[in-house]
Amino acid sequence: MSSPPVFGKVIMSQLQDNFGRRFHYLRMSVTDVCNFKCGYCLPDGYHPNGKPSFLTLSEIEQLVGAFAEVGTQKIRVTGGEPTLRKDFTDIIRLIADNDQVNTIATTTNGYRLEEHAQEWYDAGLRRINVSVDSLDPRMFYQITGENKFDKVMRGIDAALEAGFERVKINAVLLKDLNDKDLPRFLHWIKSTPIDLRFIELMETGLGRDYFQAHHLAGESIKQRLIAEGWQLDQSDVDDGPAKNFSHPDYQGRIGLIMPYAQNFCATCNRLRVSATGKLHLCLFTEQGVDLRDLLQAETQRAELVERLHAQLRLKKETHFLHQGFTGVTQHLASIGG
Ligand code: SAM
Numbered sequence: 590m591s592s593p594p595v596f597g598k599v600i601m602s603q604l605q606d607n608f609g610r611r612f613h614y615l616r617m618s619v620t621d622v623c624n625f626k627c628g629y630c631l632p633d634g635y636h637p638n639g640k641p642s643f644l645t646l647s648e649i650e651q652l653v654g655a656f657a658e659v660g661t662q663k664i665r666v667t668g669g670e671p672t673l674r675k676d677f678t679d680i681i682r683l684i685a686d687n688d689q690v691n692t693i694a695t696t697t698n699g700y701r702l703e704e705h706a707q708e709w710y711d712a713g714l715r716r717i718n719v720s721v722d723s724l725d726p727r728m729f730y731q732i733t734g735e736n737k738f739d740k741v742m743r744g745i746d747a748a749l750e751a752g753f754e755r756v757k758i759n760a761v762l763l764k765d766l767n768d769k770d771l772p773r774f775l776h777w778i779k780s781t782p783i784d785l786r787f788i789e790l791m792e793t794g795l796g797r798d799y800f801q802a803h804h805l806a807g808e809s810i811k812q813r814l815i816a817e818g819w820q821l822d823q824s825d826v827d828d829g830p831a832k833n834f835s836h837p838d839y840q841g842r843i844g845l846i847m848p849y850a851q852n853f854c855a856t857c858n859r860l861r862v863s864a865t866g867k868l869h870l871c872l873f874t875e876q877g878v879d880l881r882d883l884l885q886a887e888t889q890r891a892e893l894v895e896r897l898h899a900q901l902r903l904k905k906e907t908h909f910l911h912q913g914f915t916g917v918t919q920h921l922a923s924i925g926g
C-alpha cells in the first residue's frame with residue numbers, strides 16, 4: 590500500500606475502501622428544502638417530514654474538520670437548494686477557514702445567484718454548478734415548475750463576472766422533454782467558456798414512472814458528440830465518474846455523467862453526508878450512517894475519524910441501479926445528487 594499523503598506537517602490517514610478507491614471529495618448537503626419542483630426530483634415541491642433539523646454551523650465545522658483530517662480536499666455544498674440557508678455564506682466561510690480543503694464548490698438551481706455571486710466568491714466559493722435543464726424558457730418551466738429562466742441566466746452572468754474558476758451547467762437529459770435542446774446548448778458554449786454537464790436521469794424511489802417515461806441513455810448523446818467532432822479528454826483525478834469532451838471550435842466543454850455505463854463506479858472518489866448528518870457511502874446505499882452524535886465537540890474527533898474509516902471498509906464495489914435497486918433514496922433532494 591502506498592504511504593499516506595503529507596500536507597504541510599500533518600500526516601493524513603486518507604480514506605480508502607477495500608477496492609483501492611480514495612475519497613478526497615465530500616458532497617455535503619445542508620438542507621432538504623427546495624423552492625423548485627423539478628419533475629425528476631420534487632415534482633410536488635418540498636414537504637417537510639416532521640420538523641426538520643438540519644446540521645448547525647457548529648456541527649458543520651466539526652464535520653469539515655474531521656473530513657479534512659482524513660484527506661478531503663474538495664467539498665461541495667449541496668441540498669435541496671443549499672443557498673436557501675440564511676447562513677449559506679457563513680458555511681462557505683467556515684470551510685474556507687480550513688487550510689486542508691483547497692476547493693469549495695456548490696450546486697444550485699441559481700435562484701439566488703444574481704444577487705449573491707460576488708458575496709459567495711468573496712467568502713471563498715470557487716466552483717459553482719448551476720442546474721439549467723433547458724435553454725428554452727417554456728421547457729425550463731415545464732421541467733422545473735418555476736418560471737425563473739431569465740433570473741437564473743442573469744445569475745450565471747453574475748458568476749462569470751465575479752471570477753469563479755469554473756461555472757458548470759448541469760442538465761438532466763430527458764426523453765420527450767429537453768432532448769431536442771442539444772443544438773441550442775452547443776450553440777451557447779461555442780463562444781462562452783461554460784462547462785456543460787449532461788446527467789443521465791437516475792431512477793429514484795419516488796421517480797419510477799418519470800424514469801420510465803423520460804430516461805434517455807447517455808450513450809446516445811456520447812455517440813452524437815463524437816459524430817460531431819467532440820473528443821474524449823484525458824481524465825483528471827478530479828473528474829470522478831464524468832467523461833469530458835472538448836472540441837477545437839468551442840470555448841466550452843461537455844461532461845457526461847452516465848451512471849448506467851459499465852465501470853461507472855470504478856472511479857468513484859466521493860462521499861456524501863445528508864443534511865441531517867448521515868454518511869452515505871453511495872448515492873444509492875440502503876441507509877445512511879449517523880455521524881451527528883459525534884459532531885457535538887472537537888474532543889470527539891478521533892472517534893469520528895475512526896467511524897469514517899470503519900464505514901469505508903464496508904463500501905460496496907458498485908451501485909445496483911441496473912437491477913432497479915434505488916436504496917433509500919426517494920429523491921436526490923434528500924442527499925444532494
Ligand atoms: N438544488 C440544487 C440543484 O438543483 O442544482 C442542488 C441539489 S440537486 C438534487 C443536485 C443535482 O442533482 C441537480 O443538478 C439535479 O439536476 C440532479 N438531479 C436531481 N434528481 C436527479 C435524478 N433523478 N437523476 C439525475 N440527476 C438528478
Ligand code: SF4
Pocket residue numbers: 623624625626627630631668669670698720921922
Ligand atoms: Fe430542487 Fe435541485 Fe431537486 Fe430541482 S433538482 S427540485 S432545484 S433540489
